[in-house]
Amino acid sequence: MTVGAVERATVEPVATEAASGTLSRWLPLLIALLLGVHLLAGAMTQITTNVMRSLSPFALESRTFEMSLLPYWRLAAYVVATVSVFTYLWPIIAHERRPVVPVPARVQRRVLSAPFLVAAMTFAPWCLSAAFFPAVTLWHFGRWEPDLMSQQVLSPVVNGFLAATTSYLVLEWLFRSQIVPRVFPDGRIPELGRCLTAGVRTRLFLFLAAVAFIPLFTMLGVVRTAVVRVATHVQDADAVVATTAHVSTMTFFLYIALGIALTLILARSLTRPLGEVAGALRRVQRGDLRVQLRVGSSDEVGVLEDGVNALVVALRDREHILQTFGHVVDPSVRDYLLAGGVERGGELRPATVLFCDLRSFTTMAERLAPEEVVHTLNEFFATMTTWVRQCGGFVDKFIGDAMLVVFGLFDTGNAEWPAGGAAAALRCALGMQDRLTELNRVRATTGRPPLETSIAVHAGEVVAGAVGAPDRHEFTVIGDTVNVAARLQGLCRDTGCSLLVSETAYELARRDGGAPPLVAREPVQLRGRLEPIRVYGLSVDAADTTPAAR
Numbered sequence: 001m002t003v004g005a006v007e008r009a010t011v012e013p014v015a016t017e018a019a020s021g022t023l024s025r026w027l028p029l030l031i032a033l034l035l036g037v038h039l040l041a042g043a044m045t046q047i048t049t050n051v052m053r054s055l056s057p058f059a060l061e062s063r064t065f066e067m068s069l070l071p072y073w074r075l076a077a078y079v080v081a082t083v084s085v086f087t088y089l090w091p092i093i094a095h096e097r098r099p100v101v102p103v104p105a106r107v108q109r110r111v112l113s114a115p116f117l118v119a120a121m122t123f124a125p126w127c128l129s130a131a132f133f134p135a136v137t138l139w140h141f142g143r144w145e146p147d148l149m150s151q152q153v154l155s156p157v158v159n160g161f162l163a164a165t166t167s168y169l170v171l172e173w174l175f176r177s178q179i180v181p182r183v184f185p186d187g188r189i190p191e192l193g194r195c196l197t198a199g200v201r202t203r204l205f206l207f208l209a210a211v212a213f214i215p216l217f218t219m220l221g222v223v224r225t226a227v228v229r230v231a232t233h234v235q236d237a238d239a240v241v242a243t244t245a246h247v248s249t250m251t252f253f254l255y256i257a258l259g260i261a262l263t264l265i266l267a268r269s270l271t272r273p274l275g276e277v278a279g280a281l282r283r284v285q286r287g288d289l290r291v292q293l294r295v296g297s298s299d300e301v302g303v304l305e306d307g308v309n310a311l312v313v314a315l316r317d318r319e320h321i322l323q324t325f326g327h328v329v330d331p332s333v334r335d336y337l338l339a340g341g342v343e344r345g346g347e348l349r350p351a352t353v354l355f356c357d358l359r360s361f362t363t364m365a366e367r368l369a370p371e372e373v374v375h376t377l378n379e380f381f382a383t384m385t386t387w388v389r390q391c392g393g394f395v396d397k398f399i400g401d402a403m404l405v406v407f408g409l410f411d412t413g414n415a416e417w418p419a420g421g422a423a424a425a426l427r428c429a430l431g432m433q434d435r436l437t438e439l440n441r442v443r444a445t446t447g448r449p450p451l452e453t454s455i456a457v458h459a460g461e462v463v464a465g466a467v468g469a470p471d472r473h474e475f476t477v478i479g480d481t482v483n484v485a486a487r488l489q490g491l492c493r494d495t496g497c498s499l500l501v502s503e504t505a506y507e508l509a510r511r512d513g514g515a516p517p518l519v520a521r522e523p524v525q526l527r528g529r530l531e532p533i534r535v536y537g538l539s540v541d542a543a544d545t546t547p548a549a550r
Helices: 005-013 026-052 058-096 105-141 144-179 200-232 236-283 300-328 333-336 361-367 370-390 419-445 481-496 503-511
Strands: 346-359 395-400 402-407 454-470 470-480 499-502 533-539
Touching: 005 361, 026 105, 026 144, 026 200, 026 236, 026 533, 058 105, 105 144, 105 236, 144 200, 144 236, 200 236, 236 300, 300 533, 346 419, 346 481, 370 395, 370 402, 370 419, 395 470, 402 419, 419 454, 419 499, 419 503, 454 481, 454 503, 481 499, 503 533
Parallel strands: 454 499
Antiparallel strands: 346 402, 346 454, 395 402, 454 470, 499 533
16 A cells, blocks of 8 residues: 555545445355355364374274264354354444444444454354264263374364464454444544453464464374374375375465465554554644544554544644634744743843834724724734734734734844844834835725824833733733833824834844934933933924923
8 A cells, every 4th residue: 555545544534334224244244254264164174184083993983973963063053153143243233224323332342342252152162062072972982082182172173273263363354444443433442441352462473373383283283193104004105195295285275375365364454554553643744633543443553543543633632722822822922931931920031112003093983883993903903913923023912902012032042132123123113104004005995094003112121921810811021111112102192203213222223234214303201211212213204393201
């Protein structure tokens, strides 16, 4: 299977194939597989028994009596085993005839335990025959001899074990691919608890016994029987060699075919789900979280599949939380907080603060419908926030129709810090006016009034940290630098200026080489400060009318 095919298989939803009143394809296939495997095992038992049985008079007489009972034993064994298998599978069959959502836990448990228990049910008659025929021989002849061990005990048990092992591996593949995904559409098989299932190690041991130990044991029995017959002269040496060669050839090709079939089945039941897991993890690594694996068993592979699905769900939830968190706070603040950057009690850091406010918006809002007020604010903030992020800043908070923007707060690794933040803030302030002009042009086409802004920029130290109650707080910046920026923005409205930049911010930006062509204005006196502050503004503003604000 190619990687592309594996990856496509990981996203296809599990389809529910069972319809009301119908049986799925798996039941006739199960019956055919069980009959075929055990009929083949019965034929192989006949061959090995004839080759390895004793040729003593009592053994020959016992074999004749045994063959007279064998058809009745087989009929009873097949009937009892068939009834037992159908009785166990009936809840699964009834559920597929009339599906119930959610699937009952009883049905789910039977589906998981079915391969092991059905194989055990079919192995039971072989084990019982190893006790039944010696008991009947003892009852009929009054004695039982060890030379009957091969024909009455060893051959049935060995071939029955081979049939049961083959049945288990085939049924495990059948249920994994056909039934388990339908009764566990959401996976989560481990949550059901322990069931009678074999893990990967047990399956590998059964596979090794079926394709290696039992064929070697059979060939050893054939060879030893031939040696005994030649040594005791109970049979002509040429006849023994011919019979041994014929049986060895048949056994060789039979076990080769069986080994290839079981190898393909075991490989498909392990490599295919592991390939799907690998493909799913590659897609997750590339950021694709639409992956959903079909969970087909409760063994280690099933736990791995279920774990990948749980991992993808957790990553989806994390991505949703990050996106939601990023809508509440700026993504740069979100990443800073998630990286453990919150200092209890705040942290003193240099930064550049920009205040942007809509002029006369309160008066405008009185004439607009509430929906239009919200639409106007969202339109304005969306335009400005996008530009702020392009300039490397983040919006700390929205305050009515104003926004507080911070630059350079997280640029501790920048060699130009904090001058780079001041240059970015001034570039952002000028760009805001350009974008407001474009926004007003769009508003004019719909007959809406233009918007005007007041922008102020100041740089200095701020206290950054989580502010609020123990169970409700927000990350923000506070301090004198923020207060100065806010009061400068208020002066814009009083002085008729659209942009005021403090001398501190302007000098830092000029040191970085990013100072725009601003003109110096008269120093302004801010409320709460003893010394006037020198400011810069745009040359198009009415510089000659700037009073000192008290």
